Amino acid sequence: MTENNQKPSLPQHELLAKKTVFGTLKLSDWLFAALIAALALFAQTHVGHHMDGYETAILWGSVLIAVFLGWLFKPLRIFMPLSAALAYAAVALYQGNIGNGSHFLLKFFLSSQSAVMWQCTFVFLAWFAYLVGLALAVRKKSDSNILLTMGTAFAWISAFAGFTGLLVRWHESYLIRPDAGHIPVSNLYEVFILFLVITALMYLYYEAKFAMQKLGGFVFTFMAVVVCFVLWYSISRDAHTIQPLIPALQSWWMKVHVPANFIGYGAFCIAAMLGVAELWAIRKETQGKATWLPDSQAIEEVMYKAIAVGFLFFTVATILGALWAADAWGRYWSWDPKETWAFIVWLNYSVWLHLRLVAGWRGKVLAWWAVVGLLITAVAFLGVNMFMSGLHSYGTL
Template sequence: MTQTHNPAVPEHELLTRKSFLRTLTAPDWLFALFTAAAALFAQIQAAHHMDVYETVILWSSAVSAVLLGWFFKPMRWFVPGALLAAYGAMQLYGGNIARTETFFLKYFLSSQSAIMWQCAFVFFALAAYTAGGIVAKRQHRDTNTLLGMGTAFAWVSAFAGFTGLLVRWHESYLLRPDAGHIPVSNLYEVFILFLVITALMYLYYEGRFAVQKLGGFVFTFMAGVVCFVLWYSFSREAHTIQPLIPALQSWWMKIHVPANFVGYGAFCIAAMLGVAELLAIRNEKNNRKSWLPPSQVIEEIMYKAIAVGFLFFTLATILGALWAADAWGRYWSWDPKETWAFIVWLNYAVWLHLRLVAGWRGRILAWWAIVGLFVTAFAFVGVNMFLSGLHSYGTL
């Protein structure tokens, strides 16, 4: 019997599809099976809390997690591990929030303790990456034990933060069974999400391009964010779980906010890579042996980060417009938050245009990415602090 295929699909695409499927191993399929089983278990356990939209989001997230695990192999242990740790915390709670004082919850698995571990390991990762970079510079080597420790600490920080968010989700239902919610409703929670996403994105690029020596740049910025989180937590008690205000009681929030922070994380990584590229360019211009990767490699990673961030930020902006239409009856109102979101979008649209169409390279794009960090930071935090509008519920 002769084998046939759809003539509408080019033969080279069929070969690409076959080769991708052939790359999937038994652990890949086991990961997919585990993720599907976890989603089914979550739906059965929380059916009384979920409507049709949340069910769609749950299974869409499961499919996305499988595809991400197939694309980025470490996610095959990261996602199941965090789910199992969070489920262990749920069992320790046993439906009673007062059990937070038990040993493992108090010091490891409650949301606040897990998030504190995340913050600590950000600093551990920064110290290891920085020391490893100094050693690499002296020994003229691309990697060493300290850099490897930095990578390990970065994974632990992301794992602890993601686990903490999952447990915090459960804790919100223990505190208020009728008002539990996904933990992306205030600045404290989204900063934790931001730290998780930024760490994971950096770790992907680190593994993809073998650039461990750039970890010190990215985690310097993340350490600054952790300092803000700690101040915000202790001075404003922002870590306490509060009920959702009416404006946020929407399923749109569950997809708009995470997409937004993939964009924010990517743009912040790009800014730190811009600093690294400027140093690399200076060393290359002065014919000095650089301990950093070549400036062209750094710029390529920066470009990929901005491209991914721009895609997700565009998606988040569209979702935000749909949410606005559902909540306020209009898609766009030039509210300060919306205006600055457009400025951020336009800034990186121009950056991509200049690189892809005009062919710009080098120092000017690095500086542009660095300045873009301040534009993004003002859109993220500054608008909440200094301007008022329809999004004023996000104030500090």
């Protein structure tokens, strides 16, 4: 008993002690929100004549999402406004004429294709820095070094260049044909660039949150493979050329369905690479050897969070796709090859989450499942476009 016959108070549980989201916000958070709202207002003022009511709603919905992401992951507060500013600089250099693309800054840095090539370059640089940094960390038995830090910096630059390139490409589509300008998510080339941006940003968030720089080599090995495909696709098929939208894609639904879909795809691909890392870590732990990777359970926790986020967005994208189908074709579902494989992907990860959360599965089986899930996702994302035909055949190779 303490003085005055009072019992000592018990410490408050951590979860109960947490404040609400709004209770943790500071002046800098609200200033960032005001900046994003101002940028959106500027966009609506200058290009509002190109937007209908649905697109205006998407614009302001995007503001809410951008503000939330900036509150969640602080580096995005610099990333998003700086990308918008650089894209606007490119717009100013064009001066309303696509023929001005020969300007030095546009030709080598700020045109959409130049920015995408810088993105591809820095994906390779990040991949190299992460792998060499990992080897150096293993040799010196350290958790970080200058090369791993450079890998993180290169990853940020790759995402920044890709995102800026997509914003500029959006403007270029209006310069080429004012009545047919469109958001750059209409073909495989454009969505692969979006995929690289989303995957890099999601990985950087998990890297910062869980302090796992050593896993960068796994994720960026896969991204380097994707870049090789993008370069081949661009050179052999002239895929980087901006084309008018086909009638099936002339819908505001595309602006919400496709980005949500590729957040899911990006998360699933990150999870697969983390699955490879976990299998490696489990093997070393089973042999009783020291592993240069984080603990396998820690890797699995990050993999679980990636799949959970991916599953949420993929579910939303599937629902949006069904609504788009009802609007375009008069029915919500037709078992088109793309729809069928999207359902298979959704079912695969729903079972994965059920086995982990309800059945309590852990370890090697779930890691292998995540790796195999990448193959299923690849069929839905790319295989359907290559080998099957249907209502979604407008994304063919």
